[in-house]
Amino acid sequence: MNNTDSILSMTKHGAYVWPSYIIAAVLLIGLVVLSLRALRKTRDELHNIEAAMQKESDET
Amino acid sequence: MLHYFANPTRFQRLSRRVEPWLLAGMIVCFAAGLYLALFSSPVDYQQGHTVRIMYIHVPAAWMALFCYTAMAVSAAVALIWKHALADVAAKATAPIGAAFTFLALVTGSLWGKPMWGTWWVWDARLTSVLVLFFLYLGYMALRDAFDEPGRGARASAILVLVGFVNVPIIKFSVDWWNTLHQPSSVLRMQGPTIHPDMLTPLFLMAAAFQLYYFWLLLVRIRRELMANRVRALRHRQAAAE
Numbered sequence: 001m002n003n004t005d006s007i008l009s010m011t012k013h014g015a016y017v018w019p020s021y022i023i024a025a026v027l028l029i030g031l032v033v034l035s036l037r038a039l040r041k042t043r044d045e046l047h048n049i050e051a052a053m054q055k056e057s058d059e060t
Numbered sequence: 061m062l063h064y065f066a067n068p069t070r071f072q073r074l075s076r077r078v079e080p081w082l083l084a085g086m087i088v089c090f091a092a093g094l095y096l097a098l099f100s101s102p103v104d105y106q107q108g109h110t111v112r113i114m115y116i117h118v119p120a121a122w123m124a125l126f127c128y129t130a131m132a133v134s135a136a137v138a139l140i141w142k143h144a145l146a147d148v149a150a151k152a153t154a155p156i157g158a159a160f161t162f163l164a165l166v167t168g169s170l171w172g173k174p175m176w177g178t179w180w181v182w183d184a185r186l187t188s189v190l191v192l193f194f195l196y197l198g199y200m201a202l203r204d205a206f207d208e209p210g211r212g213a214r215a216s217a218i219l220v221l222v223g224f225v226n227v228p229i230i231k232f233s234v235d236w237w238n239t240l241h242q243p244s245s246v247l248r249m250q251g252p253t254i255h256p257d258m259l260t261p262l263f264l265m266a267a268a269f270q271l272y273y274f275w276l277l278l279v280r281i282r283r284e285l286m287a288n289r290v291r292a293l294r295h296r297q298a299a300a301e
Contacts, residue, residue: 016113016170021098023166023167027163028163031159031276032276039279039280039283046293049297053297
């Protein structure tokens with residue numbers, strides 16, 4: 001492939017090739033985003049509970 | 061060795077040390093693999109540019125089988141030796157395996173239309189991979205269907221082990237039955253039938269997918285261990301009140 005046009009269109013096959021790569025990117029990046037968001041949420045939850053328990057034990 | 065890292069605190073310490081290396085390796089493999097796959101690898105003399113779908117489809121299909129095998133081994137270890145970390149690993153693997161299986165099905169369909177003239181056929185390979193996708197979904201649904209997490213873990217581990225029979229069926233379906241799907245052209249006794257110019261991006265993308273799996277697995281296991289600790293602390297708080 002020597003020019004940008006042929007890279008993008010891949011003759012008549014671009015309509016099948018590009019969606020494959022776009023779906024892969026959306027799926028794999030989406031799963032990473034969801035996993036990292038869940039990790040952050042659970043970590044915050046854990047810190048809050050541990051802080052509350054620490055406060056409770058300091059008071060008693 | 062396995063028992064040494066089964067300790068959640070030790071595991072999390074090791075995991076945090078390994079994750080950046082896996083992430084860096086994954087980014088390098090994806091960058092090189094995508095460049096070669098999309099811009100540098102040759103066009104197939106029969107398939108034209110559609111051969112580029114192979115660099116996503118084949119590694120995704122390999123990972124679909126690999127993840128299920130990893131899940132089955134983890135489920136067996138959890139059932140037999142009551143290994144808590146193995147159970148967490150099986151749970152953390154399921155969505156990643158389901159994503160790879162879905163990707164293999166969709167990209168296979170996108171490859172099938174221009175090459176076979178159809179999006180889908182109910183042949184042995186395609187149908188058995190669809191069954192694999194439903195096994196992943198079934199595992200995740202069954203795991204969350206019980207009030208008591210331990211019962212959900214046991215029931216879903218048994219489902220994974222029973223469903224493992226589908227893995228050799230998928231692998232050998234192209235040899236046992238007449239299918240539209242082509243036979244193995246990389247993992248075969250006589251060696252690959254693909255040109256090295258195409259094998260290099262294929263293996264780079266496979267390495268990227270493998271590193272993606274291990275990196276995300278560690279992230280998801282860390283999250284599960286934290287969630288278990290949250291549940292335990294909530295239990296303790298409730299018992300104290």
